[in-house]
Amino acid sequence: MPAKKIAVTSLIFTIIAIGLIMVSQQPSTPSPTKTTISEILANPSAWENKLVEVEGIIDGVVTIPEIKLPFNYWLIDEANKTNKIGVLWIGKGVLRAGEHALTTGTVKSGYEKRLTAEGWVNSVLVYYIEARAVD
Secondary structure, three states: OOHHHHHHHHHHHHHHHHHHHHHHHOOOOOOOEEEOHHHHHHOHHHHOOOEEEEEEEEEEOOOEOOEEOOOOEEEEOOOOOOOEEEEEOOOOOOOOOOOEEEEEEEEEEEEEEEEEOOEEEEEEEEEEEEEEEEO
16 A cells, blocks of 8 residues: 555545544533422522423413513413413413423522612512423
8 A cells, every 4th residue: 555545544534534523522511400399499599500301281471461470471380280380481482371391491590679659679589490392
């Protein structure tokens, strides 16, 4: 085998090896933790900024001009329908009330703002899921 052909072959294998090493060193996207709405609500601050996967029933948020919530849907626990958590969905499409949903996103906190005579005030700290996928 000529020396030039050996050098080219060696270069190709070296480039492939470097490429494989670079790909293997890239940080992987963390997997969501499968949990329930009830578990999140039991200790919401412990779940804050964690990626979760939660199942439930989608429900709309009742819009009251004097109250502004940091989310636009509710996700209701199927096992205990009194438990629900907010879902901020800014993805494509509208979520339909009454549909079962597998929601993947990050647990966040924000304030429910109330309109008073003095203007908007932060009143109650609430937790919600900033959704990146709803199936």
